[in-house]
Amino acid sequence: MSRRLRWLLAAIALAALLWLLLAIAERALALAQRFLGLPTWLQWTLGSTLALFALAGLAVLWWLVRPRRKRKAVPAPDRGALERRVERLREQGADTQALGAELLELDRRRTTARVYVALFGEISTGKSTLIRALSRSSAARSDVRGGTTRQVAHYDSALPDGRTLVIADVPGSRETDGAAHEALARDEALRAHAVIYLCAGDLTRTQMEEVRWLADFGKPLLLVLNKADQWSAHELDQLRQRLREQTRGLANAVVAISAGGSEYFQRQLADGAIEQVERQRKPAIQPLLEALSRLTAAGAESLEPQREHAVLAGLHQRTGALEAQTRAAESERIVRKYARRAIVGAMAAVAPGSDLIIQGALAAALTRELAALYEVRVSDVQIEDFVHQAKLTLRTGSSIVLAIAGNALKAFPGLGTLGGGVLHAFAYALIFDSMGRALAASLAERKALDQDDASARLKTLLTEAGGARLRQLATLTMDTLRERDEDHPPPSD
Known part of the structure; x- marks a missing residue:
């Protein structure tokens, strides 16, 4: 309304x-x-x-x-804090080259003092044609496949007052290999001082999601309706009004243009033959140029804080994703390490059945190391309580664990002939693998040692162990036992 x-x-x-x-x-x-x-x-x-x-x-x-609430921009971290996170990831062996390159590009564009405008939109909305109209360049050409822009390209453009802009042509939405091209487009949109979102009619749900995503970073946004010459004046007024309603609070302005381009029609010759004729339509983009002039009137320096905020906010999200990926890989390594230790300890322990988690010190060490990885502070009392609760969970499900272990041994040739010690070892591998995965998932989501949540996840992992996971644990058990035997061969007669 x-x-x-x-x-x-x-x-x-x-x-x-x-x-x-x-x-x-x-x-x-x-x-x-x-x-x-x-x-x-x-x-x-x-x-x-x-x-x-x-x-x-x-x-x-x-x-x-009531007044409408202004949309809050996506929060961005302090640059120093972000650089420290990137450096920490680099020290952990993560590939941070793309993050470092983004920071360098942020500084490079600041020093050029040029205004960058990203042209964003779905395929078939006339992006390449508009680029040619803005840049007067024949280099902006499209191919005939679904998806016309394979990389980001920059073109110089001039405003009516003589100022120059750099127009960034980014891959269109819904292209083939869309995920990779969408990442390119969104990254370039964040680097720009302002964004043009091009459409050719009413906005679809997907297009609205893209507009909201762009607006969330708080930078100037123009919604441009292309191919305006295909509607009557009344239809065009109604369409512009609907677009204004759809993007109220998101877009700075809504303008209608015609980027021009080729049109084809048939012409009858004097001899009665029919020929196909291509004709170039003259572009009518003055409303867009005027809107861009108003939007960038203050110059690159005044638009730089919003651009820097958007880039840092995007880097914050990418860094967070890389941190989660790095932690997940490290937690996998930690869980595997403790599962191996549990296998070795199990072979030296008593026969299985009474208490499947007698290795309390190992469980406490696993808990402490995973908590440190996810930067969750835990006390010795919390660790002791969690291990105790895990013992209760495992004690009630000991028959299930042993049944799963027994069935797994039967399913994998060579394991079932090695006796009860292997059964005990495989049971411990299943326990510590399940406990480690449950605890890591709980710490990552809750940012705290939630005993009830971790215990519930542990119970689920124990009772719903899939075939692929059991095969991995069977291989781990056999490899660990083989390595133990090689390090400590039995005494010869």
């Missing part, structure tokens, strides 16, 4: 309310006299009903005239 319409409805509601007040004013004393003559319980019932209606009316009135 537009603001103008909401104010109109509010005015009508106020007028209706005033009319009602005037209508009842002349009978107020009579009504009051009759009201006071009613039984007490009826007075309370009628009074409460009238009060509720009054409150409901005020609530509706407030909803109609």
Whole structure:
């Protein structure tokens, strides 16, 4: 609902309310006299009903005239803190080259003092044609496949006042190999000072999601309706109004243009033959140029804080994803390490069955190391409580664990002939693998040692072990036992 319409409805509601007040004013004393003559319980019932209606009316009135909340930009970290995170990831062996290159590009564009504008939109909306109209360059050509821009290209463009811009042509949405091209497009959109979002009609749900994503970073955004010459004046006005409603609070302006391009038609020759004729339509992009002039009037320096915020916010998200990926790989290594230790310890322990987690010190060490990895502070008391709760969980499910281990041994040739010691070792491998995975997932999601959550995940992993995971644990058990035998061969007779 537009603001103008909401104010109109509010005015009508106020007028209706005033009319009602005037209508009842002349009978107020009579009504009051009759009201006071009613039984007490009826007075309370009628009074409460009238009060509720009054409150409901005020609530509706407030909803109609309330100011819209401004959309908050995606938060960005301090650059120094971000660089420290990237450096820490590099020291951990993660590939941070792309993150470092993004920071260098941020600084490079700042020193050029040029205004960068990214042209964003789906394929088949006329992006390449608009690039040619803006840059007057024949280099911006498209191929005939689904997906016309395979990389980011930059073109110089001139505004009516003589200032120059750098237009970035990015891969279109819904291209073939879309995920990789979408990442290229979004990264370039964050690097730009402003963004043009090109459409050729009403915005689809996917397009609205893209517009919201771009707006979330707080930089200037123009919504440009291309191919405006295909509608009548009335249809164009209605379409622009719908687009304004759809992007209210998201886009700085909505303009309609015609980027030009080729059009084909048939022409009959004098001899009766029909030929196909290609004709170039003249571009009409003056509204876009004027909007760009207004949007960039303050120059690159004034737009730089928003651009830097967007780049750092995007880097914050990418760094977080790389941190999660690195931690996941490290937690996998830690869990595997403790599963191997548990296998070795199990072969030297008593026969299986009574307590499947007698290696309490190993479980406590696993908990402490995973907590340190996910930067969760835990006390010795918390670790002891978690290990104790895990013991209770495992004690009640010991028969299930042994059954799974026994079935796994039968399923893998060579394991079932090695006796009860292997059964015990495989059971410990399953326990520590499940406990480590459950604890790592809980720490990553909860950012704390949530004993109940971790225990619930442990129970699920124990009872729902898949074939692929059991095969991995069987291989781990055999490899560990083989290495142990090689390091400590039995004494010769």
